[in-house]
Amino acid sequence: MLAAMPPTSPNPRNGGEAHIRERVRDRADACPGALRLHRADDGGLARLRLPTGVLTARQVAALADLSDRLGDGRIGVTSRGNLDLRGLPDDCGLTLAELLGGAGLLPSAAHERVRNMVVSPLAGLDGRGFGDVQAWARELDALLCAQAWTTGLSGRFLFAVDDGRGDVAALGGDVTLLAEPGGRALVRIGGLARRVAAGDAPVAALAAAEAFLTVAREAGTGAWRVAELPSDAALEDAVTSCLAGAGVAAAPAAGGALPDAAPPVPGLVGECAVSVVAPLGRVTTEQFRALAPGDGDEVRVTPWRGFVVAGLPGRAEAERRLAALEAAGYLVRPGSPWLAVTACTGRPGCGKALADVRADARPLDDPPLRGMPVHWSGCERRCGHPQGDWVDALATGYGTYALTVRTARRDNDDAHPQAQAQR
Ligand code: SF4
Structure with a gap:
């Protein structure tokens, strides 16, 4: 008989819950970067930020x-649209920096971990949305890299740049x-909202980040x-002051829930672009190269572990590219049950893992769970789990999950009655 498991901590990432607001951090974040490698069981792990998502x-x-x-001949895509390189040797730092710099992917060594941005990946491609958010992202990135104080942001602080459709707005940006x-834009931070002219949006976003750092410093936590700040009240004055200091005219706007659109x-x-998903968020270098065999191709990395290939000359080439990417192993059809499946690194890359999670991960067939996002984890940290409603498949260490x-409401977490899956 299968035993029901009690719910364990889901640790939502940025919900502003009381238990987060009471937290006091006594150290800087340990997020890996392109130059600050994390030592994993399978070698060094480098994480490359792509502020606009474009390659x-x-x-x-x-x-x-x-x-x-x-590295190990693979490339991982994270839930923030960053790229992971694994299996790196200890002494590769200088070579890595030179190669990334030579490719134009490392504009500022000091800022490489704070260039955290997600941008609507279909912006300008499908006739939806407003404004040129790619230009906003480029300007915001340049502003971030031009200021010394921005290196005080943590490697987890996230900017979401949404073209109005509400896809990346739902990802919990700070x-x-x-x-x-x-020609307007809404700037949101915590529960606060300000309306600004579209041309001021990047400067306003930077001012909001400065307000966060000001309040965080004063709170001493x-x-x-942002969800870890004591309250929005202190933030309100700082946002007003920083926007004024940056010369941005801003009008108060209703906070409320942000839009939540599908990826x-x-x-x-x-007619000229295709969207594909990398199964379990990792591809071989051969698969990665297949994305962009032509000089004019533009690849946008999505925070849903996928890629949008743009700049194709017409529908016939787009259809050919889609077929080629399906043959290469990408998910290219909306109905694939694998679109709902994500997994953490697991064994052998992570020493905390109780299982080879990626080998075990699969879609769930049980009728009540079929179609729900399922995230397979090797331990209770549940790295990379989705937001909203999802099925938590957690390795038990006994060959089961x-x-x-x-x-989305933490107090509604519930153990599923059929609570174990065999490996
Ligand atoms: S969830 Fe646990 S096992 Fe999986 S990558 Fe994170 S720390 Fe490792």
Whole structure:
């Protein structure tokens, strides 16, 4: 008989719950970067931030060559649209920095871990959304890298730049820019909202981040994220002051819930782009190169472990590319049950793992759970788990996984009655 497992801590990432607001950080975050490698069981792990999410064909080739030369011949995509390189040797730092710098992927060594941004990946491709959010992201990144104080942000502080469709706005950014019709933008931080002219949006986002650092310093709690600040009240004065200091005219706006739209659907996007997903968020360098074989191809990395390939000359080429990427192993059809499956690193890469999670991960067939996002984890940290409602498949260490349904409301977490899956 299968035993029901009690719910364990789901640790939501940025919900602003009371238990987070009471937290005092006594150390800087340990997020890996491109230059600050994490030592994993399978070697060094480097995490490359891609603020706009965009890679040229030349950069795709450079990263694939880099992984073949220094790493394990694979590239991982994180839930923030960053890229992971694994299996790196201890002494690769200088070479890694040179190769990334040569590819134009490391504009500022001092800022490489704070360039955390997610941008609507279909912006400008499908006729939806408002404003040029790619230009906002580029400007915001340049502003971040031009200021010394921004290195005080944690490696977890996240900017979400949404073209108004509400896809990345739902990802829990610390500062969210939401494009609006009529050349306006909403700037959100915590429960606060300000409306600004679209042209001021990047400067306003930076000012909001400065307000966060000001309040975090005064609170003395070492907060890494906005949800860890004591309250929005202190933030309100700081936001007003920082926006004024930056010369941004801002009007108060209603806070309320941010929009929550679905991520890109795999398949054709308009006539000249395609959207695909990497199964379990990791591809071989051969698969990575297949994204952009042509010089004019543009690859956008999505925070849903996928890629949008843009700049294709027309529908016929887009259909050909989609077929080629399906043959290479990408998920290219909306109905695939694997779209709902994610997994942490697990064994052998992570020493905390109780199982080879990626080998065990699969879609769930049980009728009550079928279709729900399922995240397979090797331990209770549940790295990379989705937001919203999802099924938590947690390795028990005894060749099974405990299945628990997690809902967006933490107090509704519930153990599923069929609570174990065999490996
Ligand atoms: S969830 Fe646990 S086992 Fe999986 S990668 Fe994170 S720390 Fe490792």
